[in-house]
Amino acid sequence: MPPPARWFIKTAFVFLVIALGFGAALAVRTGAPAGFWRPAVVHLFVVGWLTQLIFGVAYWLFPRHSRERPYGPTGLAWAAYGLLNLGLALRAVAEPGLSLWAWDGWRALLTASAVMQTLGVLAFAVYLWPRIKTR
Amino acid sequence: MHPLSRLICRTAVVYLAAGAVLGGCLLTAKALATFPSLWRLRPLHVEWLAVGWMTQLAMGVAFWIFPRRGSASREGRMRAAFVLLNVGLALVTLGTLASWNALVTAGRLAEMSAAPAFVSAVGPRVRAIGTHGKAPKSLRKG
Numbered sequence: 001m002p003p004p005a006r007w008f009i010k011t012a013f014v015f016l017v018i019a020l021g022f023g024a025a026l027a028v029r030t031g032a033p034a035g036f037w038r039p040a041v042v043h044l045f046v047v048g049w050l051t052q053l054i055f056g057v058a059y060w061l062f063p064r065h066s067r068e069r070p071y072g073p074t075g076l077a078w079a080a081y082g083l084l085n086l087g088l089a090l091r092a093v094a095e096p097g098l099s100l101w102a103w104d105g106w107r108a109l110l111t112a113s114a115v116m117q118t119l120g121v122l123a124f125a126v127y128l129w130p131r132i133k134t135r
Numbered sequence: 136m137h138p139l140s141r142l143i144c145r146t147a148v149v150y151l152a153a154g155a156v157l158g159g160c161l162l163t164a165k166a167l168a169t170f171p172s173l174w175r176l177r178p179l180h181v182e183w184l185a186v187g188w189m190t191q192l193a194m195g196v197a198f199w200i201f202p203r204r205g206s207a208s209r210e211g212r213m214r215a216a217f218v219l220l221n222v223g224l225a226l227v228t229l230g231t232l233a234s235w236n237a238l239v240t241a242g243r244l245a246e247m248s249a250a251p252a253f254v255s256a257v258g259p260r261v262r263a264i265g266t267h268g269k270a271p272k273s274l275r276k277g
Contacts (some may be wrong), residue, residue: 030244036164050189052188054189054192063136091162094166095165096167098165106166107166107167107168108166109161110162111162112160112165113162114162114163115163116159117162118156118158118180121151121155122152125155128148129145132136132141134136134138134141
């Protein structure tokens with residue numbers, strides 16, 4: 001399994017543990033996940049775990065890019081990995097922060113998180129496109 | 136990869152990109168406390184990513200990689216599933232944009248109809264490799 005696939009998949013495992021742990025902790029503490037935590041926790045699960053696992057498996061399993069470069073432009077996949085995870089981590093802090101503590105900086109951080117996550121996903125979509133082929 | 140799988144997976148990637156861009160816009164609107172009307176489109180963000188991306192990619196990969204049952208690929212049923220799913224997605228999208236519930240309902244019914252078509256196309260292929268026919272080339276190569 002090539003390195004980007006391993007990193008995507010292992011990071012997905014980390015997000016799985018964090019998201020489910022966070023969800024359980026909030027449920028135990030408040031009876032139900034508090035509203036301002038909910039979107040962040042849902043995205044840790046759906047983006048951090050599910051989407052990232054799909055990215056890792058797709059990188060590993062989809063038809064090779066070419067004989068010379070089996071995995072194609074790996075820099076684009078690494079950029080997707082970095083942007084997606086940095087954006088997600090930033091969101092996990094900034095989204096609840098916006099509701100909990102009065103500080104204007106949260107708005108800038110949350111905007112940066114939105115841009116990074118979007119660019120990360122787009123980078124992976126562009127990376128994967130040529131590998132969706134009939135050999 | 137089977138040409139139909141390629142079509143399905145590429146369509147899924149288009150929904151991934153669209154869903155991510157819409158999600159980015161929603162999160163930015165939340166961060167900057169602007170364009171509150173944009174939140175009307177939140178159901179589309181969920182629809183495009185859960186059905187258009189994840190479900191559709193899973194269908195495309197399953198049709199590509201599951202063990203083949205002899206020469207019968209049941210391509211017609213898979214094609215029907217693809218058409219129904221994407222007509223459904225289009226109707227749900229239009230219905231949400233136009234705030235027209237009847238269209239959303241019609242879209243959901245089309246999506247629902249895609250499920251049995253998909254299951255009948257791929258279901259018989261869920262079995263141990265070597266019990267019938269040949270495994271796809273990708274698996275035979277190891």
